[in-house]
Amino acid sequence: MSKPSEKVADEIARLRDQIHYHNHLYHTLDQPELSDAEFDAVFRRLQGLESEHPQFADENSPTRRVGGAPLTAFTQVAHERPMLSLDNAFGAEDMVDFERRIKTRLDSQEPVSFACEPKIDGVAISLLYEGGRLVRAATRGDGATGENITENARTISAVPLNLMGDEYPYRLEVRGEAYMSLSGFAEMNLQAEAEGEKVFANPRNATAGSLRQLDSRLTAKRPLTMFCYSVGVVEGGTLPEEHSAILEALRRWGFRTNPLTEVVVGVDACNDYFARLQEIRPTLDYEIDGCVFKVNNIAQQVTLGFLTRTPRWAIAHKFPAEEGVTRLLDVEFQVGRTGAITPVARLEPIKLAGVTISNATLHNMDEVSRLGLAVGDMVKIQRAGDVIPKIVGVLPELRDTDSREVALPAVCPACGSGIVQPEGEVIARCSSGLSCSAQRKESIRHFASRLALDIEGLGDKLVEQLVDEGLIETTGDLFRLTDEPLVALPRMGRKSVSNLLAAIEDSKQTTLTRFIYALGIAEVGEATARNLAMHFGDLGPLRDASVESLQEVDDVGPIVAEKIASFFGQKNNQIVMDQLIALGVQWEPEIVETVPGPDLTGEKVVLTGTLRTLTRNDAKSQLQTLGAKVSGSVSSKTSFVVAGDAAGSKLTKAQELGVRVLSEQELIDLLEGG
Numbered sequence: 001m002s003k004p005s006e007k008v009a010d011e012i013a014r015l016r017d018q019i020h021y022h023n024h025l026y027h028t029l030d031q032p033e034l035s036d037a038e039f040d041a042v043f044r045r046l047q048g049l050e051s052e053h054p055q056f057a058d059e060n061s062p063t064r065r066v067g068g069a070p071l072t073a074f075t076q077v078a079h080e081r082p083m084l085s086l087d088n089a090f091g092a093e094d095m096v097d098f099e100r101r102i103k104t105r106l107d108s109q110e111p112v113s114f115a116c117e118p119k120i121d122g123v124a125i126s127l128l129y130e131g132g133r134l135v136r137a138a139t140r141g142d143g144a145t146g147e148n149i150t151e152n153a154r155t156i157s158a159v160p161l162n163l164m165g166d167e168y169p170y171r172l173e174v175r176g177e178a179y180m181s182l183s184g185f186a187e188m189n190l191q192a193e194a195e196g197e198k199v200f201a202n203p204r205n206a207t208a209g210s211l212r213q214l215d216s217r218l219t220a221k222r223p224l225t226m227f228c229y230s231v232g233v234v235e236g237g238t239l240p241e242e243h244s245a246i247l248e249a250l251r252r253w254g255f256r257t258n259p260l261t262e263v264v265v266g267v268d269a270c271n272d273y274f275a276r277l278q279e280i281r282p283t284l285d286y287e288i289d290g291c292v293f294k295v296n297n298i299a300q301q302v303t304l305g306f307l308t309r310t311p312r313w314a315i316a317h318k319f320p321a322e323e324g325v326t327r328l329l330d331v332e333f334q335v336g337r338t339g340a341i342t343p344v345a346r347l348e349p350i351k352l353a354g355v356t357i358s359n360a361t362l363h364n365m366d367e368v369s370r371l372g373l374a375v376g377d378m379v380k381i382q383r384a385g386d387v388i389p390k391i392v393g394v395l396p397e398l399r400d401t402d403s404r405e406v407a408l409p410a411v412c413p414a415c416g417s418g419i420v421q422p423e424g425e426v427i428a429r430c431s432s433g434l435s436c437s438a439q440r441k442e443s444i445r446h447f448a449s450r451l452a453l454d455i456e457g458l459g460d461k462l463v464e465q466l467v468d469e470g471l472i473e474t475t476g477d478l479f480r481l482t483d484e485p486l487v488a489l490p491r492m493g494r495k496s497v498s499n500l501l502a503a504i505e506d507s508k509q510t511t512l513t514r515f516i517y518a519l520g521i522a523e524v525g526e527a528t529a530r531n532l533a534m535h536f537g538d539l540g541p542l543r544d545a546s547v548e549s550l551q552e553v554d555d556v557g558p559i560v561a562e563k564i565a566s567f568f569g570q571k572n573n574q575i576v577m578d579q580l581i582a583l584g585v586q587w588e589p590e591i592v593e594t595v596p597g598p599d600l601t602g603e604k605v606v607l608t609g610t611l612r613t614l615t616r617n618d619a620k621s622q623l624q625t626l627g628a629k630v631s632g633s634v635s636s637k638t639s640f641v642v643a644g645d646a647a648g649s650k651l652t653k654a655q656e657l658g659v660r661v662l663s664e665q666e667l668i669d670l671l672e673g674g
């Protein structure tokens with residue numbers, strides 16, 4: 001007997017509350033109580049109930065964080081209260097002037113309390129809540145009008161969908177900065193690079209680009225988060241009388257606020273905060289470009305009021321730019337795992353925002369010519385957060401007469417073999433594959449790295465030594481190492497040798513994802529390795545997969561599929577894999593997620609008219625899960641059309657073309673395996 005409907009509704013409500021609660025603990029407070037597996041179990045239970053009982057759908061359900069159907073365009077949102085910008089201070093004296101102006105306007109010589117906050121380098125957004133539910137999110141735009149990005153904002157875990165507690169105003173607009181952590185950004189770009197996709201220049205651009213995705217399912221995959229720092233509309237309730245207390249209230253209602261916020265008295269203390277923040281800036285996992293100082297007392301803010309586009313009660317004190325000029329001492333060439341030859345700039349050491357910089361990557365020779373670099377030049381370098389420093393330009397007026405052109409070496413700097421650069425490609429490569437010692441070292445480093453076989457203690461230096469001493473040539477040789485030759489190496493005691501051998505032994509028991517990633521297939525990063533493992537379940541079917549079947553794997557397009565198939569097609573790679581397995585590398589087969597229902601791979605389906613039982617979105621996502629492509633227009637290639645009530649021109653077209661037409665009930669029967 002099925003459960004009565006109120007019971008189901010109760011359970012759904014309870015699960016949603018639980019998930020909101022744990023989401024908040026994890027993403028906002030950084031204090032998870034559940035393990036990922038426990039959380040997933042609760043989440044899947046809710047997903048199951050929601051799909052069985054579509055009548056209880058709710059757009060603010062935590063299951064909607066994965067994004068929904070793509071939009072065709074963003075609509076405009078007129079901000080009820082303009083989103084202002086801030087006046088800038090460029091030094092301690094500007095701050096003294098700021099405080100003097102405030103005291104004059106307030107007609108008081110009393111010390112002023114300021115709330116001090118980091119200025120987050122992201123994108124300002126506004127979140128509107130009614131009755132505690134998120135009803136709209138918007139970008140700042142020009143301050144008067146922004147874009148409606150509600151669907152995208154819903155996918156950001158730090159954006160509460162329903163507020164906690166109950167003393168919040170009925171209508172409440174909360175503003176803050178959406179941003180990407182530096183680590184999330186780096187990981188996203190690494191993955192994009194490995195998969196041949198476009199990389200973003202910096203976390204700010206990546207944030208802006210992610211928020212402006214018409215397909216919120218793409219936004220959901222981006223590591224976005226936010227800090228809230230102010231309120232806009234407040235109706236049907238009141239807020240505390242100090243800015244800092246408002247931030248505390250926001251925190252209680254579930255918003256993420258910056259933990260470095262402080263209240264200080266007087267401008268000297270503001271300048272001191274600025275110095276402290278500048279000091280810790282390199283340790284933060286997000287980019288800040290200065291501090292924001294706000295008069296803490298709201299009544300005083302009201303008295304001070306606004307200029308045209310900036311409040312008189314707040315100011316941004318920006319950090320000086322992290323840019324410097326130094327000499328390019330040399331350009332060296334490094335050889336990567338796939339033989340790519342990368343120019344690296346050696347610089348006269350220079351200190352930028354507390355960090356000494358002596359190297360910068362140049363990516364490839366196109367970059368060298370674009371910059372017009374010559375060895376000996378004075379170059380302008382820039383550093384943003386923990387992003388690798390870059391050369392952004394040359395100062396030609398400072399060029400010496402003895403500056404030297406940067407040229408790609410004629411032979412590989414590691415092994416002396418020829419260098420090849422196919423027509424139209426920017427990357428030059430060493431031609432000798434794994435017989436090049438640099439490529440061997442890199443491929444062994446990759447094999448042992450954290451996301452691959454994770455061999456503890458086998459660091460870069462040791463790999464270098466092992467290859468140079470001739471103790472290993474291939475990854476398989478790692479499993480043939482014995483203690484005697486290792487103990488003979490400089491700086492290797494018996495204890496470290498036995499630890500290393502134990503770690504190598506342990507690494508044999510691995511997972512299929514790690515093993516695939518460890519193989520170092522071009523374009524296959526950790527995420528793709530995981531998708532391949534989940535899809536094929538074991539190495540056998542993956543080795544035999546055709547280019548076409550590889551493209552059925554999530555995020556694998558024709559180019560990557562080609563690279564994978566070509567890797568598995570090469571005799572020497574087959575030998576390497578067989579050897580590793582013979583030497584004892586093993587894994588449990590991955591559990592392949594199968595969905596009940598027919599296999600609709602490759603079928604093209606069109607939905608038209610109003611569906612009564614299923615929603616359009618549910619029908620679409622179920623069809624997609626089974627492998628079908630759901631499209632908007634009927635053609636002779638369409639496999640079938642599902643016609644709901646009041647179907648119009650698409651139904652007529654299907655009938656004209658002789659395309660099969662299913663009723664909603666027939667679709668339901670089909671989805672259930674009929």
Ligand code: IVH
Nearest residue numbers: 084085086117118119120124177229292311
């Ligand atoms: S307060 C009227 N606080 O800086 C007050 N803004 O140049 C308006 N920002 O558009 C904003 N961190 O995007 C405030 N802690 C912070 C901030 C912050 C970053 C950005 C925000 C705003 C811009 C103003």
